[in-house]
Amino acid sequence: MFSQIVEITLMNLRNIPSRLGSSSVIVVGIAGVVAVLVGLLSMAVGFSRALETTSLENRALLLRDGSNSELSSGMDVAAANIVSRLEGIEVASPELYVIADIPKRATGTPANMVIRGMRSAGLEVRPEAEIVNGRLFETGKNELIAGVKAVAEFEGLELGSEVQFRASTWTVVGHFETGGSAYESEVWGDLAVAQAVFRRGGSISSMRLLLADPALLEPLAEQIQQDPRLDLALKSEEEFYSGQAEDRAALINTFGYSVGVIMAIGAVFAALNTMYSAVSTRTVEIATLRALGFSSMPVVVSVIIESLALALLGGLLGAAVVYLLFDGYTASTLNNASFSQVAFDFAVTPELLRIGVTWALGLGLVGGLFPAVRAARLPITVALRGE
C-alpha cells in the first residue's frame, strides 16, 4: 500500500509543471491568506510586546485609587511624598502625564502623543532608558528628550527642533531608547516646567517607584490602601501594562482571525476548484491505475498529499513574504487606556509562522479531500471513458 501511495504521489507531483497555472492559484491564494493572517497577528504580538516590555518586575505605579490609566489619575505631591518615604522604596519618581496633538509623519494628521514631566529620578526608576543622541533635558528649561519611536512616528522631533505645546516652545535636546518599550513613543521634559505649561499647579498624575524587592509590592499596596490619608493605589507595572496590552491585542487578534477566515473561504474554493480540475484531467489515468489493481486509498492519499504540498508551498511563501516585509516594521496605534499613540514593531514570531503554515495545511487538506474522494468513488468503467 505504501509503495502504491509513494508511486502515485510522485506521479502526481511530477504532473504539476504541466498544470502550472492552476496549481499556482492554490499556492498564491493560500500564500495570501497566510500573509494577511500572520501580518495581522504579528501586529497584535508587536503591540503586546511593546507594552509588556515597558514593565520591570520591581517597578510599581502609584495612581489615584480607582484610576485605570495615568491620564485619568491625579494626586497632590504631598500625598505622593508620604508614599515615597515608605520603607522598601529605593527611588520615587513623581510624574505628570499629559497628551498633546502632533502631526504623524505617515499621514500629516495630528495624533495624541504623551508628554511626561519628570525629575532626574525619572531616569533612575527606568534603568533601561538610555540617551542615544544629544543630552538629557535641564531642570527649569523648556527642553525635551524624545523616544526613538516617537521621533520615527511624529514630525518635528529631530535633535534641535522646536515644538509648540500650549503656546510654549520646547527644544528637542536628546533622543532616548528603552529597549523597544512603549516609553519610546513618549517625550519627556522637566516636571516643574510641564506643570506650569499645562497649568497643573503642583499636582502630578502618577508616581513610579523602584522597590528594593518585588515581593514588597503586595505589603506596600496593602499599607497604602489602609492609610486613611491616602486615596491612592499601588500596582505592579507588569499588571498595569499587560491589562492594556490584552485589550488591544484581543481586538487585533479578533480582526486578524476574522479577515483570515474570510480569505480562507476564498482560498478553499480556489484550492477545491484547482484540485477538482487537476483530478478531472487525470480521471482516465486514475481509473487506469485502479483497473490495474491499485486500490482507492492510495488515490485518495496521493491527491491529498499533492494538495497539501501545494498548500505548504503557499504557506511558506506567504510566511516568507510577511517575514521579509513586516518583521520589525514600525507602526503605531491608539492605546485606548492611555488615549495616546503607541508605536510598536511588527513581530513575526516562529509561533505565528507555525500558525500560518498550519492554516495553509488545513486549507490544503480541505481543498484536496473532496476531489480525492470523488476520484476514488467514480466507477472505474465510467472513469475510463473520461466522464
Added chain:
Amino acid sequence: MSQLVSCRDVTKSYIRAKEQVDVLTGINLDIEEGDFLALMGPSGSGKTTLLNLIGGLDQPSSGSIEVGGVGLQDMSERALAKWRSENVGFIFQFYNLLPVLNAQRNVELPLLLTRLSRAQRQKNAQIALEIVGLEDRAKHKPGELSGGQQQRVAIARALVADPKLLVCDEPTGDLDRETADEILNLLEVLNRDHGKTIIMVTHDPKAAAHAQTTWQMDKGKLVAEVPA
C-alpha cells in the same frame, strides 16, 4: 484444455433517468484456457460491458461469472482490485499510458502491487518490452512514441505480471491498418507462444479474423458464434 471463463445467466442493468436500462441479458459463455476470442457487434450491443465484467472492472446485476474457478460477482471492491492485479492484463483502445512516466516505468506499474524488488521489477519490465520489440524505447515517454509503439508498451504492461487473461477493448481502434496488423500479430504470438487467453472487443472483422473464436452480440445478447 480447461475452462478459464464461465458466465451463467449474466445480466447487467443501469438506472438512467429513473428508468432501468438492460445492457446485458441472459449471457451464457464459456471460454477455454488458451482461447483467442473476439466479441463483435454494433455500438451499444454490450460488448465492452461484458468485457468489463469478465475483467473484474464491474460486477453483474445478476448471474455468475467465474474466472479460473473464482466467482467475481460477490467480491468486494478491494478483493476484486487484488484479483485483477494478479489475473488480468488490460489493453485499451487509447493505450491509457501515464504521460509522465517513461515506457519502462509504465510497464513496471502493475509490479508495484507485488512484493518484487525494484531490480526484479525493472528486469521483468525489460523482458516484457523485449517481447513487444521495444527494448530500445524503454526511456521514452508516451508522447515520444507513435500510436503503435504506445500500444506495444500497453501490451507489455498487460503482460508484465504474467496474467492468464488479457482483455482488449478495441486495441486497434486508434491505429492505421498496417500498425493494427502488427498489433494483432503480436496478440496472436502472445496467444500461441505464451499461452495467454485473449478476449478482444472489436468492430473490425479483419481484427476479429485473427481470433480463434468470434461471438456476435446484439442488444445485450450473444446472438451467434461466427465460424472462423
